Amino acid sequence: MRAVTVSEPGGPDVLALADRPDPEPGPGELVIDVAATAVNRADLLQRQGLYPPPPGASDIIGLECSGTVSAVGPDAGRWQVGDEVCALLAGGGYATRVLVPAGQVMPVPDGVDLVTAAALPEVACTVWSNVFMVAGLKPEENFLVHGGAGGIGTFAIQLASALGARVLTTAGSKEKLAVCADLGAEVTINYREDDFVEAVREATDGRGADVILDNMGASYLGRNVQALATEGRLVIIGMQGGVKGELDISVLLRKRGAVVATALRSRPTTEKAAICAAVAEHVWPLVGDGRIRPIVHTTLPLADAADAHALMEAGDNVGKILLTTDT
Numbered sequence: 001m002r003a004v005t006v007s008e009p010g011g012p013d014v015l016a017l018a019d020r021p022d023p024e025p026g027p028g029e030l031v032i033d034v035a036a037t038a039v040n041r042a043d044l045l046q047r048q049g050l051y052p053p054p055p056g057a058s059d060i061i062g063l064e065c066s067g068t069v070s071a072v073g074p075d076a077g078r079w080q081v082g083d084e085v086c087a088l089l090a091g092g093g094y095a096t097r098v099l100v101p102a103g104q105v106m107p108v109p110d111g112v113d114l115v116t117a118a119a120l121p122e123v124a125c126t127v128w129s130n131v132f133m134v135a136g137l138k139p140e141e142n143f144l145v146h147g148g149a150g151g152i153g154t155f156a157i158q159l160a161s162a163l164g165a166r167v168l169t170t171a172g173s174k175e176k177l178a179v180c181a182d183l184g185a186e187v188t189i190n191y192r193e194d195d196f197v198e199a200v201r202e203a204t205d206g207r208g209a210d211v212i213l214d215n216m217g218a219s220y221l222g223r224n225v226q227a228l229a230t231e232g233r234l235v236i237i238g239m240q241g242g243v244k245g246e247l248d249i250s251v252l253l254r255k256r257g258a259v260v261a262t263a264l265r266s267r268p269t270t271e272k273a274a275i276c277a278a279v280a281e282h283v284w285p286l287v288g289d290g291r292i293r294p295i296v297h298t299t300l301p302l303a304d305a306a307d308a309h310a311l312m313e314a315g316d317n318v319g320k321i322l323l324t325t326d327t
Helices: 041-047 121-134 151-162 174-183 196-203 217-227 249-255 269-282 284-288 302-314
Strands: 002-006 015-019 029-038 064-072 084-088 097-101 105-107 142-145 166-171 187-190 209-214 228-236 258-261 296-301 320-324
Touching: 002 302, 015 302, 029 084, 041 302, 064 097, 064 121, 084 097, 084 121, 084 269, 097 269, 105 269, 121 151, 121 209, 121 228, 121 269, 142 151, 142 196, 151 166, 151 174, 166 174, 166 196, 174 187, 187 196, 196 217, 209 217, 217 228, 217 249, 228 249, 269 284, 296 302, 302 320
Parallel strands: 142 166, 142 209, 166 187, 209 228, 228 258, 296 320
Antiparallel strands: 002 015, 029 064, 029 097, 029 320, 064 084, 084 105
16 A cells, blocks of 8 residues: 655654555454544644654544545454445554445445545544533533634534534634634634633633533643633644643632543544544534534645645645545
8 A cells, every 4th residue: 555654753854755564454443444534633743743643543644534445354344345434543644545444434425425534534533522422512602712713612612512502712813713713613713813711702602611611731820720611621632832831720720610622533442432422423414414514725745745734834735635645
């Protein structure tokens, strides 16, 4: 098979296509002929040598894919050769073939083409597991998602809105905020111009956000806690703003708030399988009936992975960046 490899930790230019051995499925595993994969922030960190794959996972970058099942190992459940699927991966997506546990494979949602389906697994599993399984967002609660124009953000806005929450979001330009509003955000905040804590308080009549989904980490920690409602839940899923921050525990105590940090990639296979099953059950119908749509910024050939990484690092994308194996 062909795969994008990393010659050494560094910038996008260290990415190049190379030959790798074809994977063979073991018990409970499938091989997928990849139609497309997607670029995630974690991919950039792995390329830089800052986010190694979990033990036993492929060293090839790529946390999701779509494609066609080409080989099935023993005890792999419902899947058969020829099935069109999408999958959540611990690694290996930037390749023409990938080995994946059967529990992390999902059907392509109705109405979504095979290439576009690559934009869904990571965002759907991240948002569903963190916002609903961990934070327990309920209808009519206030939900703040940072980075609303990114892959996670565009999906979170749609899913939370579809399930009856009131969505607030931050983004860095008028154009991106307009996209967020079109997707269902009732309140849009330009983080370059406005204090999101004050904006959230004003928009919620002083209550604050019941759930916050944060990709920034340290730099937003204190302000996120200030923006929480009483009994609010802050879920941290990223570290774009650093890894060490200060927290005023007295504020958290007064609000009876919760701060949770989670990572999807390193979870046991059984937990990821449960998340994928829940996504297929609860989220895919919303995609199928059009209430949620995949947001794709651009699609590039797998050989142009370096350009895709440079695009994400520039911060100009709205939604997902896809890489296709069909050259």
